[in-house]
Amino acid sequence: MPPVSPQSRLTAAIEITAEAAKVAMQHFRQVSRVETKADDSPVTVADRETERRIRNLLSARFPGEPVFGEEMGRSGNDSRTWIIDPIDGTRSFIAGLPLFGMLLGFHDPGGTSVGAIRMPALGEVYAGAAGLGAWRNGEPISASRCTALSQARLFINEGDKLALREPEVFGTLVRSAGLRRMGADCYGHALVAAGTVDAVVDFDLQPYDYLPVAAVVQAAGGIMTDWQGKPLTLDSDGRTLTAATPELHAQLLELVSP
CATH class of the missing domain: 3.40.190.80 (D-Maltodextrin-Binding Protein; domain 2)
Structure with missing residues (x-):
C-alpha cells in the first residue's frame, strides 16, 4: 500500500472526531452511572462507546494500523500509532461542564505527527501537523508572541x-x-x-x-x-x-x- 500523507491523516482525525462527538454528546448531561478505574480515575459508558466508535472509523480508513486508546489499550507495538482519548476531562463531562475534549492524533517519532483537539460541547476543533500549520474550525491559528x-x-x-x-x-x-x-x-x-x-x-x-x-x-x-x-x-x-x-x-x- 502507498504511504499515507500527513494531510490525509489530519483530515481523517478531524472527520472521525466529528462523527465520534455525536456519540459523546448523546450522553452529555445524561450520565447516571460512573465507575472508578484502577488509577482512581472515573469512566463512563460515554468514554467506552466514544472510543469504540473512533476505533471502528480508524479501522475502516486505515486497516491494520496500530491504535493506543485510554479505555481499550494498545493494539500493536509500533511507536507509529494512532492515539485516542475519547473524553479528555471525564470529571468535567460528569459534572456537565462543557470543557471536556476529545483527542485523536497519529504519533510518528520519525516523521510528521498530527493531532486534533475537538471540544464537542463548544463546537470547536483545533487541528494541526508540523509543516502544515494549525487551524480552529478551519481558520488558521498561531501561538502568541509572549516572551515574559x-x-x-x-x-x-x-x-x-x-x-x-x-x-x-x-x-x-x-x-x-x-x-x-x-x-x-x-x-x-x-x-x-x-x-x-x-x-x-x-x-x-x-x-x-x-x-x-x-x-x-x-x-x-x-x-x-x-x-x-x-x-x-x-x-x-x-x-x-x-x-x-x-x-x-x-x-x-x-x-x-x-
Missing part, C-alpha cells in the same frame, strides 16, 4: 494533584505570571495554539493526554515538552510544559526544575 512570564496568561492544570505532590512548584506557579487560571484539561493547550493563552503547566498525564495535543501546539508555533525540556514520547513521565515562545518556555523550566 510576568505578562503571560498561564493555566495550571491538575492543580489539586500538583499542590499535594509538588507543593513548592505549585506555590511558585500561583505567584507567577500576569494572569493565572486553574486549567481545564486539554482546552488550555488548545488556547495556547490559538494565541489567547500563553502557557500551560500540566501534571500526571498519559500519552493519550499529551501526544495529540503536542502535535497541535507545535504546528501552531508553540512548544510542548516534559519538565526537563525534552521532547514528549510514549515514555514521558506525564509532566508537561506548553509555551507560546522559547523565551517563555525557558522561564517556566526554571520554575519547575530549579
Whole structure:
C-alpha cells in the first residue's frame, strides 16, 4: 500500500472526531452511572462507546494500523500509532461542564505527527501537523508572541494533584505570571495554539493526554515538552510544559526544575 500523507491523516482525525462527538454528546448531561478505574480515575459508558466508535472509523480508513486508546489499550507495538482519548476531562463531562475534549492524533517519532483537539460541547476543533500549520474550525491559528512570564496568561492544570505532590512548584506557579487560571484539561493547550493563552503547566498525564495535543501546539508555533525540556514520547513521565515562545518556555523550566 502507498504511504499515507500527513494531510490525509489530519483530515481523517478531524472527520472521525466529528462523527465520534455525536456519540459523546448523546450522553452529555445524561450520565447516571460512573465507575472508578484502577488509577482512581472515573469512566463512563460515554468514554467506552466514544472510543469504540473512533476505533471502528480508524479501522475502516486505515486497516491494520496500530491504535493506543485510554479505555481499550494498545493494539500493536509500533511507536507509529494512532492515539485516542475519547473524553479528555471525564470529571468535567460528569459534572456537565462543557470543557471536556476529545483527542485523536497519529504519533510518528520519525516523521510528521498530527493531532486534533475537538471540544464537542463548544463546537470547536483545533487541528494541526508540523509543516502544515494549525487551524480552529478551519481558520488558521498561531501561538502568541509572549516572551515574559510576568505578562503571560498561564493555566495550571491538575492543580489539586500538583499542590499535594509538588507543593513548592505549585506555590511558585500561583505567584507567577500576569494572569493565572486553574486549567481545564486539554482546552488550555488548545488556547495556547490559538494565541489567547500563553502557557500551560500540566501534571500526571498519559500519552493519550499529551501526544495529540503536542502535535497541535507545535504546528501552531508553540512548544510542548516534559519538565526537563525534552521532547514528549510514549515514555514521558506525564509532566508537561506548553509555551507560546522559547523565551517563555525557558522561564517556566526554571520554575519547575530549579
